[in-house]
Amino acid sequence: MCGRYTLRTNPQRIAEQFELAELPLLTVRYNIAPSQSVGAIYATRNSSGSIVRRWAEFSWGLLPAWSESSTGGQRPINARSETAAEKPTFREAFRRRRCLIPADGFYEWRREGKEREPFYFTLRDEGLFAFAGLFEIWQAVPGQASPDDVASCTILTTEANGLLREFHDRMPVILEPQDYAAWLDPTVEDAARVQPLCRSLDAEKMQHWPVSQRVNGPKRDEPECIRPFRQPRLFD
DNA sequence: CCAGACGTTGTT
DNA sequence: GTCTGG
DNA sequence: CCAGACGTTGTT
DNA sequence: GTCTGG
Numbered sequence: 001m002c003g004r005y006t007l008r009t010n011p012q013r014i015a016e017q018f019e020l021a022e023l024p025l026l027t028v029r030y031n032i033a034p035s036q037s038v039g040a041i042y043a044t045r046n047s048s049g050s051i052v053r054r055w056a057e058f059s060w061g062l063l064p065a066w067s068e069s070s071t072g073g074q075r076p077i078n079a080r081s082e083t084a085a086e087k088p089t090f091r092e093a094f095r096r097r098r099c100l101i102p103a104d105g106f107y108e109w110r111r112e113g114k115e116r117e118p119f120y121f122t123l124r125d126e127g128l129f130a131f132a133g134l135f136e137i138w139q140a141v142p143g144q145a146s147p148d149d150v151a152s153c154t155i156l157t158t159e160a161n162g163l164l165r166e167f168h169d170r171m172p173v174i175l176e177p178q179d180y181a182a183w184l185d186p187t188v189e190d191a192a193r194v195q196p197l198c199r200s201l202d203a204e205k206m207q208h209w210p211v212s213q214r215v216n217g218p219k220r221d222e223p224e225c226i227r228p229f230r231q232p233r234l235f236d
Numbered sequence: 237c238c239a240g241a242c243g244t245t246g247t248t
Numbered sequence: 249g250t251c252t253g254g
Numbered sequence: 255c256c257a258g259a260c261g262t263t264g265t266t
Numbered sequence: 267g268t269c270t271g272g
Contacts, residue, residue, distance in 0.1 A: 217257065
C-alpha cells in the first residue's frame, strides 16, 4: 500500500511550502518506486538552538540501524503509524527521525480477481502534500560516518478513508500543513505527542482516476502514467 | 540461557 | 512459488 | 507497488 | 539494539 507516487511540483513551490532555506535539487517524477532515491525534509537544531529544515535524499525502504549488512534483509516501504513507536525496527526513528516526504499524487491498484487496475490519487486541486515518513542512517562503520552509510526511509500508513476503502484497508498518512512543524521537531521525543497527527485524510479532500498499466513498470517514469485511462470493456 | 527475528499489504 | 531489483 | 529473475564455471 | 521463541 502506497508503493508508488509522483512528485512533479517545481523546486520553488516545494521550498515555499516546506519553508526550506535552499531550493531542493530534483527532477519531475511520475513514477517513484521502492528502492529508489526519494526527496524528504527533516529538521535539526543548530548551535543557537533554532530548528533548521533540511532537504535530503533517502532510499525508499527502511534499512534498520542494526542490520548486519546494507544488502539483503527486509526493507519495509511502509510502517503502521499505530504501532511503529513500539516496533524495534521503527521505534528510534519514530522518536528522533521523522520526516516529510513531499508528493503530489500516489497510485493504488484495484484487484478484481486476477486483474489489477491502477488508479491515481491526488488532492482535489492536485496540490503538493506530504507523507509522514521515518528515516534511518545505517552506518557501515558503527559510530562514525563513512561513504558506505545508507540513508533510508519509510512511509507511515493509517486506516483507509472512504475513498481508499474500496481499494485497501490502509492508506498513507498525509499530514496537515499545520502539523508539519510538530512532526519534524526532533526535540519532541515523546511518540505519544506526534502519533495523533497520523490520521486519515478526509476523502472529500481527494480525487482519483484510473490510469493505464503503463505505471506498472517501475522504469516507466513519464507523464502518460497519470493520464486518465478507461480500460477497454468487452461489451460496451 | 542462546538463537533468531525484527515489516507491510492482501490473500487463502 | 518466492525473492530481488527498480 | 509491480516486473523480472530464479544458475554455474570460467573467461573477458 | 531489543524482543520473542525454544
